[in-house]
Amino acid sequence: MFEFKPPEAKGAVKILKGGLLIDGNGGKPVKDPVIVLEGRRIKQVGVKGKVKIPAKAEIIDCGTATLMPGLMDVHLHTMMFNCLTFHNYRVAQWEITPELQQMYGLFHAQLCFDMGFTTLRDLGLNSGRGLLTAHLCAIRDSINAGVIEGPRMLIGGFTTITGSHLDLIQPRAAQRYGFQTADGPWELRKLARTNLLAGCDVVKTCATGGGGTDKEEPDIRNMTQEEINAIVDEAHAFHKVAAVHCFTPNGQRMALEAGADTIEHMVFHEEETIDMIAEAGTWMTPTLLHRTDHAIETRKDQGTSQFVLNKMKALQPYCFETFQKMHKAGVNIALGTDMGFDPEMGTNAREMEIYVKLGMTNMDAILTATRNAARAIKMERELGTLEAGKLADIIAVKGDPSKDIRVFQNKKNIQIVMKEGRVYADRRPGHDKNVVSVTPKDWKKIDYL
DSSP states (O other), X not given: OOOOOOOOOOOOEEEEEOSEEOOSSSSOOEESEEEEEETTXXXXXXXXXXXXXXXXXXXXXXXXXXXXXXEEEEEEOTTSSOSSSBSOHHHHHHHSOHHHXXXXXXXXXXXXXXXXXXXXEEOOOEETTEEOHHHHHHHHHXXXXXXXXXXXXXXXXXXXXXXOTTGGGSOTTSOOOSSOOOOSHHHHHHHHHHHHHHTOSEEEEESBOOSSSTTOOTTOBOSOHHHHHHHHHHHHHTTOEEEEEOOSHHHHHHHHHHTOSEEEOOXXXXXXXXXXXXXXXXXXXXXXXXXXXXXXXXXXXXXXXXXXXXXXXXXXXXXHHHHHHHHHHTOEEOOOOOBSSSSOTTOTTHHHHHHHHTTOOHHHHHHHTTHHHHHHTTXXXXXXXXXXXSBOOEEEXXXXXXXXXXXGGSGGGEEEEEETTEXXXXXXXXXXXXXXXXXXXXXXXXXXX
């Protein structure tokens, strides 16, 4: 595939030192790492005493901290209607302008960035004002242009049928605005093209029902095979990725037949379908943080209906069992949280702790957020591991995550957040640089009711 890349300026040389190195390839941590950076990229990865340090290089000494690739969440929704920033999601859904919601989308992305998540794949949203694909793309573009600070963002555009799970994020009685859904392969192709014209990186569609909406069963078919084939084909025609929401084995098989790049969520399973997914090598995002008791309580506090709360609780054991069986079968897993309504932006790393509790090693859980995530989003040539030639997305973490996966959950432990060679957060002793200067619950929660 042809890909044009303009030449890059080499840039200044920096030296990053630490106590341990987790390079993202799955091996044991290495002591006394030294990483040479040149401009946006990694020039050399080595150890103390074996790396020549240029005389005029800037040295960033992280002491005993662990140096590792920036973390990634490949399924979340930064512009969803509530994430600690509104009194309840109905206020946000009906009384907040898309422009203000866009500002909160940026804020939510920055909360994740401050906690070491240097890449986010936001899988889109619709609203009472239509699809918000263009608003999300504007956040991404503003960050890329250097106008504002934030993580690298890949944006998804909802491309699904009338009455689908993703349509029912809005109440059934809500008046639909604009071209939000489509029916039949050619109309869905046009909706995909409309999202691509708005600038999306990922075409997000929906094969089955889901768990977080009213009056809808998870096993409802949301699309015919011909329709899903058309959507995935359209994404691939424009060299983009297709992500398919699936709750059931039937939906998973439809996604596989269509050639989906990622299958979103782990809920129900059949042994035969698990084997098919593993053999195909298709990437799956578990989104288990969204299934926890804490997430359910968070939704309850936001005013979610009892019907939805009951459904979320009923789905919970199936999700955990499916994860365990898929992991054991060798299914490719990349970290995704589905954060939006719940639980809280910036707590993405708790997803890894759930994986460990369900049987993953700490290192395998780390790989879901680094190398595996990069492969899932087809950016492994640039991201996911610390190797010469790759972009310098690096975090320095106090402690050893390979021994305690929970170290990522304390902001003070995330001592350095670097994206493309630039330090955006520095909480080493004697430093106090943050992406976001406020702490959770310090900001005013909007309540217009």
